[in-house]
Amino acid sequence: MIKIKNSEQLVMMQKAGRITGEAILKARDHIKEGISTKELDTVIHDYIVKCGAYPSFLGYGGFPGSACISINDEIIHGIPKKDRILHEGDIVKIDVGARYRGFHGDSANTFGVGKISAEAQALIDATRESFFKGVSFAKNGNRIGDIGSAVCEYASSRGYGVVRQYVGHGVGSELHEDPEVPNFGTAGRGQRLYTGMTIAIEPMINMGTHEVRVLGDKWTVVTADGKLSAHYEHTVAITDGEPVLMTKVE
């Protein structure tokens, strides 16, 4: 069931979104060679709690971290660990949720550690751009397929693999609500978008194949071919006009 948010609920979502976006920037400022993903997770946890919110991912389905932190060929759901250390040239994906007064924000971004390859930077840039292609269709009256087809067309035309097994989603009083928001689809098809819907649009774009596999820890999703993957996500409110990016703070 799709939950349409009223204006008071949207105010809470905007606050949750701001905390989420700021937590990612806090973590970004700590990214450097030699830091562990657990240390980044602690930065995120402490910031969210300081803001009077709660890390949405902590304990979700038994997840042990406050953020999902995934390196290089890891696409999503990487578990923060003390012995998982960032190295120069890595790309790291930081995916954060914060719940504030009963509403969640959900956002992810990909950052380079020190100097990264031109290919890695191009993948990060294209992933971000594919989000903006998609979100430009996130308006009252359009359809979910308009978003996914725009994301997919942009990324595929550059030779990248678009992850299909994991998708975006509605977000609100629950971290994952209806509808699903795939990064592929057919323009003009799928669920219609209405003012007051809040959705997480989150392209996961691979350097090679779109195929994925899940590691033995039952969480970490990696590319099947071991090539790099990038992730970019914002929580978006549908309006009659331009979409509002609730987790975008800069």
Ligand code: MG
């Ligand atoms: Mg997320």
Ligand code: MG
């Ligand atoms: Mg999400």
